[in-house]
Amino acid sequence: MTEQSKSGRIRGAGGGRRRKPHARRSRRLAILGSGAAAVLVLGGAGLGYVYVKLDGNIEAVDINAQLGKDRPDDVDDGSMDILVLGSDSRSGDNDAYGKDEGGARSDTAMVVHVHEGHKKASVVSIPRDTLIDRPSCTGDQGSGVAAERRAMFNTAYEVGGPACAVKTVEAMSGIRMDHYIEVDFTGFKKLIDELGGVEITTTAPIKDDKSHLDLAPGTHTLDGEQSLGLVRTRKSVGDGSDLGRIQLQQAFMKAFIAQVKGVGVLTDPKKLLDLADAATKAITPDSELDSVQELMGFAKGLSGIGAQNAHMVTLPVEYDPRDPNRVLPLEAQSRQVWTALKNDRPIPATATKDAATGKADGVVK
Template sequence: MTEQSKSGRVRGAGSGRRRKRPAGRRKAPILISGAAAVLVLGGAGLGYVYLKLDGNLQGVDINAQLGDKRPENVDNGSLDILVLGSDSRSGDNRAYGKDEGGARSDTAMVVHVYEGHKKASVVSIPRDTLITRPSCTDGQGATVPGERRAMFNTAYEVGGPACAVKTVESMSGIRMDHYIEVDFTGFKKLIDELGGVEITTTRPIKDSKSHLDLAPGTHTLDGEQSLGLVRTRKSIGDGSDLGRIQLQQAFMKAFIDRVRSVGVLTNPAKLYGLADAATKAITPDSELDSVQKLMGFAKGLSGIGAGNVHMVTLPVEYDLRDPNRVAPLAAQSRQVWKALEKDLPIPASATKGTATGEADGVVR
């Protein structure tokens, strides 16, 4: 049975990590995962539309699918969330490519919220990272065999959200407390509801595949352009997925600033539009599959300011056998995961000298 703790953390079966109440609350709390945290801004003002918005949400019972063979819950007041951006080409997303039989995790971020919930670290996992994928159970109960030298994003493709979570837990040794998935079309509509996001480019970005053509300078991107930016890679840096991750991280910071600047607290119509778009954009785990649960979760994160989110990419190198893939640097990756497991900042040495994609500073 799922229940909400006094601290605002939604707890349920298989979830045992406690959270401490932040010392204070800010009027305009920070978003931690793209679409979902727009709900943070609403506070109790969402009460009158809970029923309508609840109908937009459909959760995934990660705990039931994974069972008990998972990393231990560490009771240190921290919180870990896997955020995936799905590249499904079905439904409205067909405009972004052919449906070839399975969605993949186009974007993957592990969000670690530190004890006290005043700061967070975000670790981006390149989708082309070669990993040993564990065997897992998909959403229909079928067993999916494990595979060596599999790309990270195939975990979602062959086994869905639970397999993606199990793969991240296998890589990191850290239990994920929550899972949130954002899809292409929902992301685009959310940006449009916000009125666009302002970014500054230091170099031209022109990518025919993502339909993006930006000159150097400041731009207010609409939903279509924003989606193009976070998907582009061939036209920036070395053309790898690592460069795209740098664009995504820069965009997320701009998105955070935009969310904080929108006066939704005094504009119920704007608030409703954002909340409607956000709840349609995401698929959360079953502990976050209602507006009430999401609000409790979001309030527990409201002490985190934009300047207290540290973003890194998992330490990798280009694979010697296939330069189109990357492989984790074992020692440095362990540094990252051990730091988060112990609720410590990620040391600078963990990411020093790693492959970057050479796109740093293209967007700010």
């Protein structure tokens, strides 16, 4: 069974299975990482009778072993920080979305900070095109990866896998990540379809040939394919930047969480099993969450957080004067964001006041 410390931080039991570190599973889409956890939250203790079936679905990565001790302090103050990461790989079952070019990269990244008491969360999206100073790290196969200045944020996953992505986020924020979760494209679609779709409202038309999405203004129930198209849409919303896509993703994430809480899986065992099966196949967690028992304890700790209690922002950035297709962190404002989370406080409105937005706010509600 899982156990919870007096301060509220949730850890897996020491007797849980531990898998050897494995090569990175590409084809991830991070926007559903928290959503997959939300499905497990709704299941609660009802997952007990299907442990054996669901345990077999879970693969994990041992982030702690790869990163070693060169990390920020593990401050156990009752809060929790989770890196939810995705990849833009186009291999295997995801061939329909294009060809791999240059290897897997993190398509989306969110730092989910669960505040003390686990009743509310602050979510910080990190634009994939953000230019950062990437630290040296150890890659998936144990080889060293050199540091690089002015590297795109999403190259951390490309060159070093999950551990390098975690180390990059920790270097940017000064905050130790307690957990790591990935979700793949195929798992994303199946999870939405098992859920029965997600209802969203658009305030402007969205037509994107690349993501195969064509939505008129109004209320829609999106199936898995349409949902994937929405969270990948970029050129057809706002100013066509990744910042606009992030706003769509954040709006969709809130709608997804609300949908999960409204499906009534506690009274429908088959629905619960189907959703849990899809969720555990979709996610790749860190090795402290590599069994259903451990995922249950983790998910129960998040059960008090609803869409209305999740404050979502984008890391404050500005367009790079040298390349308008890239963005740079606004140093003072970004420091405000990370300092707030490090001290378990709400992110102040001043932190994002003058940041670039992508001009897609309000397109999806």
